[in-house]
Amino acid sequence: MIRVLLADDEAMIRAGVKAILGTDPDLTVVAEADNGRDAVDLAIAHRPDVALLDVRMPRLDGLAAAAEITRAAPEVAVAVLTTFGDDAYVARALDGGARGFLLKSGNPRELLAGVHAVAGGGAYLAPKVAARVLAALGTRPLSRSGAARAKTDLLTPREREVLALLGAGLSNARIATRLNLVEGTVKGHVSTILTRLDLANRVQAAVLAHEAGLVQP
Structure with missing residues (x-):
């Protein structure tokens, strides 16, 4: 069972996300917060597998909360919920x-896949976010995909x-299962x-894989 901390200052958004998570029998919400400070405290107290954080929250924004959770409870995988206008926050x-x-x-x-991915040690990018993450990383734009394919x-x-x-968004273990390899071999390939x-x-x-067209919708 994957244990999730959900933090968003809008009650209706929280309820909607919780309802979506509730459709997956392998996911359970163990704590909720309506601000970043409480999200950090709850992450430290409950040690969930995943902390799902809204970017814009009172008292402490989701990005600062992500950093604090990563420092205080590094075993908690953090995923951020963004809107399409949050590009400037990706680097943070x-x-x-x-x-x-x-x-x-x-x-x-995508929400369910993302939570499973980060819980399994992987990284997950919503397809529409990939190009924005690439830009935030300071990498040369690859929107035409030709350079990425090269x-x-x-x-x-x-x-x-x-x-x-x-x-x-697959973890090494899931990649190994999909390709009939041992996990150590996958780890070597990733390195x-x-x-x-x-x-x-x-x-x-993951960004490069999206830009190169390797990730199927």
Whole structure:
């Protein structure tokens, strides 16, 4: 069972997100907060698997809360809920240790997939957020996808398969299951991908996978 902390200052949004999470029998909301300060305190007290944080909250915004949770309870995976106009906050979310970027206006299946992904140690980007995350990372724009495809051409076919599944938000364990590999082999592929493509982390790799068109809708 994946235990989730849900923080949003709008009660109706919280209720809607909680209802979506409730459709998945493997997810349970163990605590709720309407401000960032309480979200941090509850994360430390309950140690959920995932902290799902709104960006804009009173007392402490979601990005500052993400950073505090990551420092105080690093085992808690943080995902942020954004609106399409929150581009300027993405860099701060990355710096704060967020591993998931989800749109409030997105498909409910993306929300469920994102929570599962970060809980399993992966990174998840809502498809419409990928280009914005790339820009926030300060990487050269790849919106035409040609440059991204050129970079991924440096990989072997197996490494591109791993990169595609990483971009879809799968953890190493789930990638191993999907490709009938042992988890250690997948870990080695991920390390090689990051090194060969000069990427800092799984979030950057996930962005590149989206830009290269490797991630299927």
